[in-house]
Amino acid sequence: MIGSHPDAPASLRPPLPRLLTRAELPRDTIALARFLLGKIVVRRLEGGLATGRIVETEAYLDGDPACHAYRGMTPRNRSLFLDVGHAYVYRCYGTCWMLNVSSEAPGTGAGVLLRALEPLRGIEHMRRARARASVKDLARGPGRLAEALRIDRSLDGIDLLRRGDLWIGSDGARTGAVGESVRIGLTKGAEARLRYYIAGSGFLSGSRTLNR
């Protein structure tokens, strides 16, 4: 855990991650799901920045019955059809928001669900929304991740490759071994092994058996 106090002098704070460029993102959805592991989500909140390392993703492919774009474009899912690197945010089960990164070329509906973060910076800001959660549980699961970072519909469609209220960067950290499993919680397309995670991370959702 690398968090630091919000009032610390700037020189003592970890540097901001480098912004990713659109050119370096794979347009292939599976490749993007793997590429995003180890990258850093940066959220600008009142009070300061909150950041976390992506440790778990799921791929939702073109032509995949589990993908929201499967039946074509609708008002809800149109962000999935944007060029790679835009946010698709939707509400699930009435209570949770989900953050996805659009993948593929413009006009193709596919994306990567961000399922878990290792909190890095601004943990106290994330705790404002999730006061009862331990650091380990702050962003362990897609609904928790969105709650900790206060992500909602207002961020749907934004470009994640610009320094704004929500963006994705890299600190150059290398990702170790990547595990894969079936995706979690699905009723359609449940057999496909399209979930990816940083092996051994202590911040993963899912059961033990899925994470080995």
Add this chain to the structure above:
DNA sequence: TCGCGGATGAACT
């Protein structure tokens, strides 16, 4: 540690 059920709201059929 696991599995269960309720809460909850919007999109879609």
Add this chain to the structure above:
DNA sequence: GTTCATCCGCGAG
């Protein structure tokens, strides 16, 4: 009216 990529708390083992 049905579906849903979740979370939380509870109770059993």
